[in-house]
Every structure is written in C-alpha cells, then in structure tokens.
Amino acid sequence: MTAAPRISFVSLGCPKALVDSERIITRLRAEGYELARGHAGSDVTIVNTCGFLDSAQAESLAAIGEAMKENGKVIVTGCMGAEPEKITSQFPKVLAVTGPQQYESVMDAVHRALPPMHEPFVDLVPPQGLKLTPRHYAYLKISEGCNNRCSFCIIPKLRGDLVSRPAADVLREAEKLVAAGVKELLVISQDTSAYGVDVKYAASQWKDREVQTKFISLARELGEFGVWVRLHYVYPYPHVDDVIPLMAEGQKTGGVLPYLDIPFQHASPDVLKRMKRPGAQQKTLDRIKQWREICPSLTLRSTFIVGFPGETDADFEFLLDWLDEAELDRVGCFKFEPVEGAPANDLDGAVPQEVKEDRWNRFMQKQQKISARRQKKKVGTRQQVLIDELTPTGGKGRSKADAPEIDGTVHVVSRRPLRVGEFANVKIERADEYDLFGTVIGF
Numbered sequence: 001m002t003a004a005p006r007i008s009f010v011s012l013g014c015p016k017a018l019v020d021s022e023r024i025i026t027r028l029r030a031e032g033y034e035l036a037r038g039h040a041g042s043d044v045t046i047v048n049t050c051g052f053l054d055s056a057q058a059e060s061l062a063a064i065g066e067a068m069k070e071n072g073k074v075i076v077t078g079c080m081g082a083e084p085e086k087i088t089s090q091f092p093k094v095l096a097v098t099g100p101q102q103y104e105s106v107m108d109a110v111h112r113a114l115p116p117m118h119e120p121f122v123d124l125v126p127p128q129g130l131k132l133t134p135r136h137y138a139y140l141k142i143s144e145g146c147n148n149r150c151s152f153c154i155i156p157k158l159r160g161d162l163v164s165r166p167a168a169d170v171l172r173e174a175e176k177l178v179a180a181g182v183k184e185l186l187v188i189s190q191d192t193s194a195y196g197v198d199v200k201y202a203a204s205q206w207k208d209r210e211v212q213t214k215f216i217s218l219a220r221e222l223g224e225f226g227v228w229v230r231l232h233y234v235y236p237y238p239h240v241d242d243v244i245p246l247m248a249e250g251q252k253t254g255g256v257l258p259y260l261d262i263p264f265q266h267a268s269p270d271v272l273k274r275m276k277r278p279g280a281q282q283k284t285l286d287r288i289k290q291w292r293e294i295c296p297s298l299t300l301r302s303t304f305i306v307g308f309p310g311e312t313d314a315d316f317e318f319l320l321d322w323l324d325e326a327e328l329d330r331v332g333c334f335k336f337e338p339v340e341g342a343p344a345n346d347l348d349g350a351v352p353q354e355v356k357e358d359r360w361n362r363f364m365q366k367q368q369k370i371s372a373r374r375q376k377k378k379v380g381t382r383q384q385v386l387i388d389e390l391t392p393t394g395g396k397g398r399s400k401a402d403a404p405e406i407d408g409t410v411h412v413v414s415r416r417p418l419r420v421g422e423f424a425n426v427k428i429e430r431a432d433e434y435d436l437f438g439t440v441i442g443f
Ligand code: SF4
Pocket: 146, 147, 148, 149, 150, 153, 154, 155, 156, 190, 191, 235
C-alpha cells in the first residue's frame, strides 16, 4: 500500500476563518489525505490567510514565504485570496490562489497538485466533520458576508453581501456536534443579529416544526440542545433586546448564555457617523441598563477603535465617560490602522501615531479598572465552569462569562480529578482583572 498524500495546513485569522479551515480539512481527510505536522514532511501546504488589517496581511505573506521556502508547493486561500495579485507579485510560484469560502476551488487545486488516494472502504471522517477546536466546544457559522458598510472595513468587499444558512441546516450541524460531545456552541458570522435578512426570514423544516431564519428563532432552538450557546458579533440592532429574556433563562439553566459580544467600536456620535455605524449611544446606555435589569448576570464584551480619522480630544473624552457608565465586562481596543481599499482611508483628520498610543493606553487603563471592579463582584459567588485543561491541582476552565481564547480563565482546585469538557460548580475565592480563582464544590 502506498503512503497517503500529506498536506500541511496554516490557519490564520478570526474564528470565521477557522471554520473555513475546518471545512477544508474535513474534505481533505474524507478523500484520504493526511495532515502533516510540518511543511518539510508534507507534499503540499495550504495557507488560509487573513486580510483584514495590514498587519494581518503581513503575517499572511510571511506564512506563505515560510511555506514556499520549506516546501515550495503552496496553495493560498482565505481573505487575502480576494486580491490574488498581492500574493502572486511576491510569490509567483504559488500553485493556486483562491478566495474566502471557495472550498471547491481549494480542493480542485489540491487534486491538480496531488491526486487523492482512493480507499472507498475506509470512512476517515466522523459524520460531524473534523474540528480544529477542542472536542467540547465548536464554532457554528450561521452566515457569510455582511450588508453593512462600516467605513474602516473591507469584509463586505472580500466576502460579499450577507448570505444566511437556512435555520434547519444550522440546527442539523448543531445537533451532530452535540451528539459528538460538544458542550458549547459559539455562534459566529460577520453580523449575527442580521441573520436571515437576506432571505426575508424564510422558514425551513426542522423536525416537526418550521423555524424562521431569524436571530431570535435560531437562538431559541439552539437553546433547546441543553448545551451552552454563546452569541458573538451581534450588531446592536433594536431586536437584540428580544434575546435578553432567553438569556435570563440561560443564566439559571444553561442554554443561551447571558453573554453578548457586541462590537460598539466607539461612543461619540460624530465618530460613529464617520464609521457608518449606528449613532444613538445614549439610547444604547439606556438599553444596557434595561438588559441588566432583565438579566442581572449578563456579560457584555465589546471592541473599540481609538484614533479613527477625525477623532478629537472631545470625542475621546466622550468615549471614556461612556465606558464609565456602560461598565462593560470585557473590552478589546484597537488603534486605527488603514486597511487598503477601506473608505475610511479617504477621511481627513488622521490622528498622529503618538496620540493614538496615548489614547489607547488611557482607554486600557480605564477599562482595566472597570473590568477588575466587575470581576471582584464575583468573589464569593458560585459559578458553573466548563473545564478546558487539566493542571496538577485541578484544572483551568471558563465560566458562562468567558468565551474561549478571548476572555479570562477560571483556575480551579479540585479534590477529585477533573475531566476536560465536564462542568464543575466552583466557589470563587479570588479575582484579578481577567481571571478567577476558586475551588470545586460539586458537579
Ligand atoms: S458589521 Fe461592519 S465591521 Fe463588521 S463585517 Fe460588516 S462592515 Fe465589517
């Protein structure tokens, strides 16, 4: 028997790109390809690139360069593939360049470079596909593309307008994942709350009922699987309010977690206008207050951009005051960086680099204090924790308030050995800005 053709894979970028990588790898394994650990031992390398920021493009080009040097047979896919000349001008010998979500084109390129081995009697892939994330959590992509036109972003240009998956398709995938042992579903898209707008919320048949392709309908159905459901990238439309009562139930029983990842990006109405984002942030403060009244344990995560063209000192101070009032739990902050092709590049009022640095530092200092204050409130409480990793004295895991990779960790001590992927009830004894520390008191 000849050895199976071997492929090495580099996956760069956001969780959405990770889902693309999982799909490609699932197909490769289904066709008998093996994954190699390094480029040197592989027949072909696939690099899934990220093209969102200039720094991400540089990282992608460096990864392609490394693969070319070590292996020489390289297929490039992902966001940067939407502008192939950027890649071929530096690496004219790459075997193929395909764009985001072009799974078929990637497979065609692989077949051309390295024909598959036929082993029809060997089923190499479990029915739920292969996942690059640990077995107990999985990303669930509900749509591609985006109908918004935020001026700093080229994603709609790269990935096109919103295309939602039918609700029944998403639910079928979720069901398979849960059957395979997944305990937490992370719902992702470019704009989760816009789900279904493109198909006018068309219904599809799921079990004995019709389910609309709609944010709230999908959240309700996913909540029925009895696992944690975490909603990411929720654009702050008014109908987001509808999901808060579901989260209030989720804070007791699991299901749709009391966790909202809403990229607010800024608070000053002028900056938001130039960003082409919704601008009524006073209203947003009122809404946050109402959400917390309905669901007191709600965790709010967000990202912001400082140093956007035209951001004045007054805009920035407004943002800091807004942060004080909003009391968000988890916050990421980026210094504005022009992305080639983004309309924001043509705006006047560029903010000097040292001002951006200064604002970023002040922003982070302020938010760290807020996050630390909110974390401290958890000392003395009991939290359900999903164990991600084992340690000599217990394990590391996450509470309902912590998404994998981007949020904090709960460090737990346990008398009985823990298992990865199990839930434990933990009494919280200590907190810092990001992490919690406690002891297992039950399961
Ligand atoms: S919502 Fe705005 S930032 Fe997000 S993908 Fe769409 S255009 Fe880009």
